[in-house]
Amino acid sequence: MRYVYALLTLAACSGGGDSSGDTVTQREPFVPITPIVDLTPTGTASYDGGISLGFIAPNGGGAVDMSGDLSLTIDFDNMDRAVTGAATGFSDDTGAYVGNLLVNTAALDDSTGGLDFVTNINGSLLTGTTNYLVLGQMRGEVLGASQEAASGNISGQVQERGVPAILTGQFQTARRP
Numbered sequence: 001m002r003y004v005y006a007l008l009t010l011a012a013c014s015g016g017g018d019s020s021g022d023t024v025t026q027r028e029p030f031v032p033i034t035p036i037v038d039l040t041p042t043g044t045a046s047y048d049g050g051i052s053l054g055f056i057a058p059n060g061g062g063a064v065d066m067s068g069d070l071s072l073t074i075d076f077d078n079m080d081r082a083v084t085g086a087a088t089g090f091s092d093d094t095g096a097y098v099g100n101l102l103v104n105t106a107a108l109d110d111s112t113g114g115l116d117f118v119t120n121i122n123g124s125l126l127t128g129t130t131n132y133l134v135l136g137q138m139r140g141e142v143l144g145a146s147q148e149a150a151s152g153n154i155s156g157q158v159q160e161r162g163v164p165a166i167l168t169g170q171f172q173t174a175r176r177p
Helices: 002-014
Strands: 044-056 063-075 083-092 098-106 115-127 130-143 149-160 163-175
Touching: 044 083, 044 149, 063 098, 063 149, 063 163, 083 115, 098 130, 130 163
Parallel strands: none
Antiparallel strands: 044 063, 044 163, 063 083, 083 098, 098 115, 115 130, 130 149, 149 163
């Protein structure tokens, strides 16, 4: 008898409520996920602008603050060897310098969401009888949605007859049309 009572109790509990099965909950349709496309530019671009360098003359001279012209070429199709160029036409308040600095080939790095690069800038600059050997590094980035500019900082050293001094500087260029 106990078993019959238990079965009747379960039967009474299981069927309750109004469940016609005709009501369907409407759901929003699935929207496909579009992957973010890497918008790394293509082709080659040329940039022109200015460069400034500063240091204390290694052999007892004073502060040297010079500026010059910088030309860069960026090959967006060759990210491993993208940035090359040269700096020329240096002068300071005492006169002009003879020589140029070469920008070695640098890779473009787009892993941080921008287009960054690090490259060497080396060469020698002569004024009168003073020759400065420049051993520097440029850290820069390509700026703008259409890569309108490239700018950054310079660090390294200058040597005069083997005596080193700390080099600092900056550069800023605009894309040629």
